[in-house]
Amino acid sequence: MPASTVADPLCEQRSSPVRSEELTITVDGARDCADGLSRCDRCTTEARADTLARTVDDTLLCLACLTDWDRCGDCAIYTRDIRTVIGAAADVCAECASGYETCNDCGELATDLLPVDGDNRVCERCEDKNYHECSDCFTLVPLDTTYCDSCADTYPTHPAVRSSYYTPVPQFHGDGPLFLGMELEIKTPRNRDYHNAVDTTVTHVGDLAYLKTDGSITCGFELVTHPMSYQYALQHFPWQLLGRLRLLGRYTDDGVGIHVHLSRAGFSSPAHAYRWLKFVYRNEHSVTTLARRRDSEWAEFSPQQRSNAQDYAKGGQAGYGRYQAINVYPEHTFELRVFASSLHPQQVQAALAFAAASVEYTRGLSAADIARRRGWEWTAFTTWVRSRPDYSPLLAEMEALACAS
Template sequence: MSDELILCAECEIEIDFDEAYEVNGDYFCEDCYNDLFVICYGCNEVIYRDEANEGANGKLYCNDCWCERFTSCVVCNEILYQEDAYYYDGEGYCPDCFNERFAICDVCGEAVPYDEVLTDDYGTQICEDCFNESYYRCSDCGRIIHSDYTYMNEDDDDEIYCRNCYEEHRSRVIHSYNYKPSPIFYGEGSLFLGVELEIDGGGEYQDKAEAILDVGNEDNEYIYIKHDGSLSRGLEIVSHPATLEYHINYIPWKQIMEKAKKLGYTSHDNGNCGLHVHVSRKAFGKNEDEQDTNIMKLLFLVERFWDQMVKFSRRTNSQLDRWAKRYGLAKPEEILERAKGSGRYYAINLENNNTIEIRLFRGTLKYTTFIATLQFVERLVKMAINTPVNEIQELTWEKFIEGVSGELKAYLITRHLKEADQIIPELDERDAEEIRKFVNQLLDASASDLEVA
């Protein structure tokens, strides 16, 4: 013990020099020293207790040593070793707070806020930058897939699929609504008709669709089948483009319709089904101006004979307003202007690039009605193409149907769109009495205005 006494810098009591604690040139008694100071657990330097920082291990550190070793969660303030913390945008998080807010990108390993991460039902988590650089979503199942493992169905609007969904699509006979295979043209010439026939009531079943395809495509690939969201339990039968002659003589429409009926489908009697006929735009002319002129005349014909069109279509006015509205009678050029860009649900739809679509007709599984409809469409188109604008504005219905034959002639009589007597002189290969009986049967059948299927 020294004889020298000094005063404690804090409490000012006399203490023996040898028992005093010196800090930065000041001396403290033991009690004051312990109250005011601690030893940094990192560097062993004496630091003021109120300037010390507690580490994740419960020890006290000077500011420099603490910052070298620890961080605190920006959310809950938990102290963490730096290597145990998770970081995003320069800020540290404890595991719980981080996992509540962020995902780790499976590709680059960077943290991504949950509201910005892209996920799928298979556990994949990926940031937007990585996705945009090399990844896609499967159009069917939503799986996130690398571009090296994508499959594309070029006949299905270039949709992208994973391997499993691609294989399923290849084996599926009911295609999606957007399915558009490369067209196969049947017949000679430029006036090709493509049919969309809606059938309902039998269900959207692969085996039933396959049974219809087996009948329709026995000799060639004439038809395919699509889903149609407007049908509750049905299908849409779509043909590849063919000339009228080819539809009548080669595509087995009668057998297709009989098979559909046996499988429990209806069309006319369902009330919601349509028969849409696509006409190749090239039939209307070699260039856009020529095509527009002839399409304009077709639009005018439909509007000029709208009352007859309604009768022929077998649709009600409310059905036409919903699925096949009219543009309204006006000068031919005005109707064309109205039609362009008006949308799909008009009697004549001009929205397609390569075809115009005639949407007037109610669906049918009656073969003669179906063929009469195709004959009627061809007559409309040829009349529009071959009749000058000034003459078409003066055309009468009687002149329009003059010279019709076959199923179309018989159908016009059943719909009271042609006088029955007019058919007799024009058919020279039948006995007149037998023809009268045939016409009377048609008239009797039309009285109820019903079709079978």
């Protein structure tokens, strides 16, 4: 009987038979030829070279010994000193980290740093959180700053004029439900007159209003009131200030406007808000005549906006930009943007009066009014205004502009 034969074991590395004494068990449990194997520098277990990884200490470690090491996202070498880099796909070792710059704001490493006013450089995270572009160029400046150092030499500043981003806690004046917040844009002819205009305005408005910069005004400011009832505005706003500013040479033109914020809470229901939006858009010609401003790029009467009135009345905000006749983006207000700016009290009062009167008129507008008395039409509105003396500035302005019928 022939002797039984036992197959020679296979070398898993070469996939060929070898004598048993030529095999060794590697760290990963494979049976490999002893020749050509390397050793883990930590546990000394033999392993194939392709299963060992190099560390920053120039050692080769097996996977089991690498459990407390991290792999550098740049050089792929393992390290115990791993560094986070803002903007990088993965953390890096100390040596690779030396190739990155440090953000001057947060002190963290970053892949890209952006220059800001004053020669510092900041990471994209700090840029999003703390900076915006200068109102006249692309230089990044802190959020509470309007102009970079270079542009500030051209455009005047005043500590009482806040950044355009400034939004204080609103202080309500008068009785609701409807409150109006007015933004009145004013220009100053020369830089040297700027401080006098600001000081005069601040003295007159007191705590009722504050001043802000505006990107559309090169030399001037935006006067912003806290929310007021219409009656409170007529009685307590310092109307004499407008004449005073006019005498001092301050002015308005086609590039500036009056914006009136109407509190959404002042509407009795979404249906009421819809009637108001529809009334304004249906009477574009008369409204723009009263507003003394047509075809304004800052207050567009777009048909798309008009067609979405029902959605806006219910709180929808998906629109076509805020430069519409009625800006629906603010969460708590509708912003009526149609009026040209003015330093004449009757014209400014008429803007507030129209905002208040149009809301009250549409509050009680019924289906019968619309069907039998042409309630949507401007003539019905002017007839309603004539019977209400509280809106006399509006009626006077309508008559002056020949749009009272």
